[in-house]
Amino acid sequence: MSNKRQDALDYHSQGRRGKIAVVPTKPASTQRDLSLAYSPGVAEPCREIAANPEDVFKYTARGNLVAVVSNGTAVLGLGDIGPLAAKPVMEGKGVLFKRFADIDVFDIEVASKDPDEIIRFCEMLEPTVGGINLEDIGAPECFYIEETLKERLDIPVFHDDQHGTAVISGAALLNALEISGKPIESLKVVFSGAGAAAIATAEHYVSLGVRRENIAMTDSKGVIRADRGNLDKYKGRFATTRDLHTLEDALRGADMFVGLSVAGAVTKEMVAGMAEAPIVFALANPDPEILPEDVLAVRPDAMVATGRTDYPNQINNVLGFPFIFRGALDVRARAINDEMKMAATRALAELARLDVPESVEKAYGNERFRFGADYLIPKPFDPRIMLFVAPAVAQAAMETGVARVQIDIEQYRAELIARLGRGREVMRDMMRRARRDPRRIVYPEGENDRIIRACALVLAEEVARPILLGRPDFIRERAEMLGVSIDGAEIVDPWAGPERRERYAQEFFRRRQRKGVTLVQARERMREPVFFGCMMVLMGDADGLLAGEDMYYPETIRPALEAIGTAPGVRRVAGLYMMVLEHELVFFADTTVNIDPDAETLAEIALLSADFVRRLGVVPRVGMLSFSNFGSVRSPQSDKVRLATELVKRRAPELEIDGELQADTAVLDDFRRENYPFSTLHQKPNVLIFPNLDAANIAYKLMWRMGRAEAFGPILLGMAHPIHVLQRGSEAADVLNLTALAVVDAQEHAGRHAGA
Known part of the structure; x- marks a missing residue:
């Protein structure tokens, strides 16, 4: 074995x-729960459904x-x-x-x-x-x-063996034609196999524009011809009158081969005789009719797809049926019709032409995917598939009259994002706020591939006006090589333009001259992109900065503090993470900066965190965490948390906050109310302040890696201008998310100063 x-x-x-x-x-842990789930409570939804059968969708x-x-x-x-x-x-x-x-x-x-x-x-x-x-x-x-x-x-009734292959391979076909430039009307297609998948796929291709007379289909007896007896009506639709008898005959001069038969059915010689830029979909599993390397050995101009994961262009039905049903169910469709299947095909084809998220590339061993002969269809782990296919299917269902309910497609996309995770829903709201008033965000690591890809995402999402620091020609060449468009981004070379660099150096020297910095050193600092970028923000040439993709955390914070400094009245900056669980949103601080804060610093962290959460439109409720509950254990560490809580209550009496609290006491409302009825926390806190960096950093990483929480951040709090630090090695999608946060931060910053 x-x-x-x-x-x-x-x-x-x-x-x-x-x-x-x-x-x-639903909960089923108490007698009340059981009485609602079954008898006698269950009788109520039963009565409602009996009176109105459509309510079955509401109550079940x-x-x-x-x-x-x-x-x-x-x-x-x-x-x-x-x-x-x-x-x-x-x-x-x-x-x-x-x-x-x-x-x-x-x-x-x-x-x-x-x-x-x-x-x-x-x-x-x-x-x-x-x-x-x-x-x-x-x-x-x-x-x-x-x-x-x-x-x-x-x-809806859907036979996936028939239509799944049709929908997915149809998307690959559209993109293969896009690359080759061949018109679909003249395409000569040969099928090996005449089972359910082959016949359904052929019919789908006809709907796409392939002419039925240009299709030749073969089974174990050879080409299905009109003069063959005993053909069932399904095969009969593709019986040809052309002088073709064998698969070899049919492939001679053909533009496309679709294999849904058995391994080894096609030889190199057969492929060699096909037309220019042939399309070869060898989909037999587990072994295709001909291996891709054998196709390319004789026809390097071919575009090849298989059903296997170890070759490019896997025609995988999982790209179709889950999302087709998702769209159909969400409009309560009475059927899945041809128009809905066609909508799925075109949505998949469109998605394959877009830049591929790094999370998808990581799932496939960091392989780079780019639209072309080796990337005709999306990969199954691309999280955007549902956002493309399900709305397209739902829209087609409504347009063709098979939907029981009408929905707003944009709102529906938002609901689908929520299904992918609460974090995506939160970030969608952040993106929407950013789009209302995009701000100039500067990226000192503008020559980094991930930053370039992130810039393309930022431009596509229209959340910011990006400024990349670096050599313009190099950045544009990298963007072209990566297959992304950065048209619309500003590119600034910090090593060119001596007048601007000197202006920044003079201002930096003025701010730091009594802190050990000479003018010569100030000029040298301005040759470092992170210092240059910080001065752009300080001097009003940018609204915010994002850095840290290729730097350690202190390498970004130190220049930011030297060039920009903290906000008025703030002694220390702090780091915050937004942790998104399945049904709730929680903020952890300080996760990145202060190793062992004293009571004053801890109070400041709590106030900064609450202020940021409030600016996001969330009402903050702060829990000050410790290993002690309200003096149950006296020690310098727990006393520090207690004192910090008192300081915050004096400075912000309107803020809902309490401590010192053990973590479980903080998050279990019933336990806290029963044992500590005097607590001023009326609901579970959504802002958790940890007593030191050890606790905060360990907690957020455990929640992120083991607790299945989504982690967004780090968000730098307390700076005089919007400066945010990326995790080293962040993906382009992470950069996009933090960019949106930076833009919202910049909007709020401008609003505060306008009202000052």
Whole structure:
């Protein structure tokens, strides 16, 4: 038994058996909970639904529930293995639905090969689910089953084996044509295989614009010809009258090959005889009809896709079905029609042409992806797929009249962002605020690849007016090599323009001349991009600065403090992280700057943090953390926290704050109220102030890495102007997020000074 095989068996058998479970979404820990969940409370939603059947979507999970139905007669790569052996595959399908689109699944394996029995079963199942995904049912029965159910049922029915490949490969085809410049109307396409996927894919290509007469389809007997007897109606649609008999005949001069058959069906010689810039989609699994390296050996001008993860351009159905159902369910569609499938195809094609997030590249070993012959379709772990495909599908459903409800597509996108994580929802609001009044943000590390990519994102999102410091020609060459557009960004060379550099040096010298800095040293400082950038902000040539991508934290803070300094009345700066949990938003401080703050500094950190949170539109409630609860343990450390709390209460009596508190006392409202009824915290605090850097840094990193919280920051508090420090090695998406924060900070800073 190979290690790989044993790994797969262990994965499915160890711990809780299988891959899925039913998880309650409401509390069920008290007698009251149980009386609401079942008897007698459950009677109330039952009465409402009986009076108005549409309320089933309001009071039950039906609207987010899909049944994956199979009889196991055509399991990919395994054939007719029956319903029991197919169950691991169907559970896996459920995992993909949940992982990629937050859709719940009942996997249902049916012990029947009679298509009418399967149809009747699905009809009886309709009240339970919002949609049905037919899976691994053999042809031609699968065509009859799906067609009949689409006629009879009032919920979406989708046979992924047919339409998944069609939708995904259709997107790859559109982009291959974009690159080659070939018109789709003249494309000559050859299919190897005539099963469910091949026929559905061919029909989808016809909808895209391929002419039916330009398609040649082969099965085990050769080319499907009009003069062949006993053709079923599905194959008959693609019977040709051309003088073609074998796959080799059909491929001669063809523009495209689509393989949905068996390994080794195509030879190098066959590919060599294809037309210029051939498109070869060899999709048999686990081994394709011909390996990509064999195609490229004889036709280096070819564009190749397979169904495998170890080659570029994987035609993976997970790019389609979760998001197609997501869009269909969210408008309560009665069906998934051709227009909805076409919308999914075009959305995927559009997404592949955009810059790829670094998080996706990290998931694939830091491989660089750029639209072209080796990147025709998005990767499955691209989080933007749902934001592109589901709204496109929902829009098509509304336009074609199969949607029960009408929704606002922009608002719907915002709701989908929330499904991807509360952090994305929070940052969406931040982006919206930034777009209202974009500010000039300077990036001293303007020659860094990640900063250049981030600049492209910033421009695309229109959240700021970026200023890159560096050599203009070098930056533009890097942007071109990275495949991103930075048109609209200002590029400033700090080593050119001696007049500006001298002006900055003189001002820096004036500010630091009594702190050990000579004019010569000031001039030298201005040759360092981070000092130059800070002076741009100080002198009004920029509104904020972001640095730290390729520098250690102190290397950024020290120049900022020397050039700009702290805000009036602030003794020390502090670092804040925004921690986003599944259902709440919490701020941690000080996570990055002050190692062992005294009571005065701790009070200042609390006030700075509360002020920043308030500026974000969130009402701050501050918990001052310790290992002690209100004097339960007396020590210099706990006394420090108690004193800091008293200082804050005197300076900001309107602020809801209490301490010293143990962490669990702070976050457990019932426990705190029962044991410490005198506490002035009326709700769980959303700003947690830690007694030292050890505690804060460890806490936020544990929450981030083990507690599945999203961490945004660090946010630098207390500077006289908006200066923010990136984590070393931040991804372009992180830079975009912190840029939006910097812009909002700059807006608030300008507003405070305008009103002063």
